[in-house]
Amino acid sequence: MAYALRLLSGRAYSEQELRLRLQRRATDPSEAEAVLESLRQYGYLDDRRFAEAVATSRLENESLGRLRVLAELRRRRVDRSTAEEAVASVYADTDEVNLIERYLERKFRNVDLKQALEDPRQLLSVYRRLRRAGFSSSSAIRVLRRYSTQADELEHLEQPEPEAGPSLDMLEA
Numbered sequence: 127m128a129y130a131l132r133l134l135s136g137r138a139y140s141e142q143e144l145r146l147r148l149q150r151r152a153t154d155p156s157e158a159e160a161v162l163e164s165l166r167q168y169g170y171l172d173d174r175r176f177a178e179a180v181a182t183s184r185l186e187n188e189s190l191g192r193l194r195v196l197a198e199l200r201r202r203r204v205d206r207s208t209a210e211e212a213v214a215s216v217y218a219d220t221d222e223v224n225l226i227e228r229y230l231e232r233k234f235r236n237v238d239l240k241q242a243l244e245d246p247r248q249l250l251s252v253y254r255r256l257r258r259a260g261f262s263s264s265s266a267i268r269v270l271r272r273y274s275t276q277a278d279e280l281e282h283l284e285q286p287e288p289e290a291g292p293s294l295d296m297l298e299a
Contacts, residue, residue, distance in 0.1 A: 130161050134170055138180075141166075141173050142203030177204050177212035185216055189229040192217045194260025222265045229259060230269070243274040253280050 129151055133139060139147070141162065148158035165171040177199050184190040184198070192213050199209035230239065233255070243249045249270065256266040263280075270277035 127161050127164065130165060131170075134165075138176055139171075140176055140199075140202045140204045141171055144171065146203075173204050173208050174212060177209050178216060181213045181216040185220065185225075189225055189232060189259075191222065191225065191256075191260025191262070193262070194258070197260070222261060223269055226256060226261050226265055226269045229256070229261075239273045243270065243276075246276055246279075249274050249276055250280070253277075 130144060130148060133144065133147060144165075145158060145162060148161055149155055152158045162171065180199060180202070181195050184195045195213050195217075196209055199213070200206065204212075230252075234242070234252075239252075243252060253263075253266055253270060256269075257263060267277055267280050270280065
């Protein structure tokens with residue numbers, strides 16, 4: 127229990143992340159489950175609250191898109207449905223186009239984007255950066271059209287929206 131509390135005092139963990147750490151440390155796996163149950167009862171361990179906190183933080187502090195946040199939550203071993211519900215509730219009133227604008231302003235605050243995005247390589251680089259930040263390709267292209275007439279050529283790069291990240295089966299394999 128002391129080890130679990132020390133871990134949680136450093137940063138937040140999902141239940142699965144903490145379970146893996148405790149099982150590595152414990153001599154008996156049932157000890158880890160007992161500690162997890164105690165932490166749940168005391169309110170120190172709640173994946174729903176954890177997922178909402180991560181999503182809120184990524185939205186407010188980093189202006190990241192919902193796909194990136196979903197992928198991060200999946201990497202942090204949060205249940206898919208819990209992660210999707212948390213991200214949906216946090217991003218419910220968020221306009222993705224405005225979020226992309228905020229992201230670009232923050233990342234390129236000392237750059238004239240109209241001039242920089244005249245270069246097709248720069249345009250492609252910014253587009254890929256927006257996709258890695260978790261924004262949909264249609265919204266990214268819509269915003270980039272404001273800065274470059276060549277943004278329409280990016281439509282051939284559009285792919286189906288990726289899953290929220292690898293499944294737990296893939297991570298454990």
